[in-house]
Amino acid sequence: MKHTRLTALAAISLAATLSLTACGGDDSGTDSSAKGSDTSASQGGGAKAEGGPHAKDGSQAGGSQAGDTQAGDGKDTKAGAADGTAKTGAKVTFCKTADLAIDAADAAPDETTGRINITMINRGSTTCSATGFAGVDIKDADHTSNPIERGRAQPRVTTLKPGDAAVFNLAYDIDTSGKSLASPTNIEVTPPNETHSVTLDWPAGAGDIKGAYTDVQVYPTHTTK
Template structure:
């Protein structure tokens, strides 16, 4: 082989080798570029997870706190200041005794609980007269907001023809409360004069007068 032909062959081999080397470099760069896609997708997934976490409640469980209508999920007792207390004559014609129906209406904006008997005192011209319980079973109740419960106050009718003991007012203390409400007395104006210390006035448990008295 002549010297010129040998030089031409070496130059051609060098060009081919360089071309192959450049192709390999391009393939390497292309692989590196494709390899970056999974990382970007992972970042997007992480960002999405952050949004999901932010959408959850403050307790991290997706449930808002403090959604109960009563504190700590418990129903508190009915307070005197949260009740509208009224009374009306509930005497039925033919009954031996007179009856006053007392209404306790829940205006607290929440449900409340009560049970047993209310305290009842009659104000008279001879002093205060406390009603005695009838002894009927007293159930516990949950009084819904805006709803009422009734109980009865029973007293002897004055048929003696005399003035008797004049009633001037009615004092009601809701169950388990110490604050009272004083109302006008809607029943008969007087009680018969009785002997002894037992009160002739009786009070029934919550619900004893029936809805509406």
């Protein structure tokens, strides 16, 4: 009986010990969890505390930089617009026929190459543009008018200040046979981008045209400077 009681007491004691150990483990786990939670919260709070101002500063800095960039771009754009307006306001217009003194002269470089130089001087009070091809018709002694085709050449910017001159030329082959069928008397010139024409005399001494008027070509204007 005594041995049985001791065994029973030992069993009860072991159960109590296990119970206390389990309770201690729960407490330890709870404390650890709470501690871990506190640590996480603390670290999280620290991250927020540090990240908040940095993020804010970064955002403000970014905003400021973006604002500066935008402001800079805005100023540049505004300045560009102002320049554009100024340029538009001072935009060069095409030369008017009435403001041009126009003359034709023989400029053949040799006996086989025909060239007529036509000079246009800006007699106006403002700068103008004579860029491009002039319209040219050659009038014949039989009272016909023959339009002249454009030569293969790219127009060059030809801006004329008051008093400046632009030149374009007519090119053709000279007929040395004495049997040319062309008898030019006048050159009708319409400056580039104009509708009003002037009639000039065919230059005295210019070589006879070989072939037909369709063999004559007009080239774009250029400045004499």
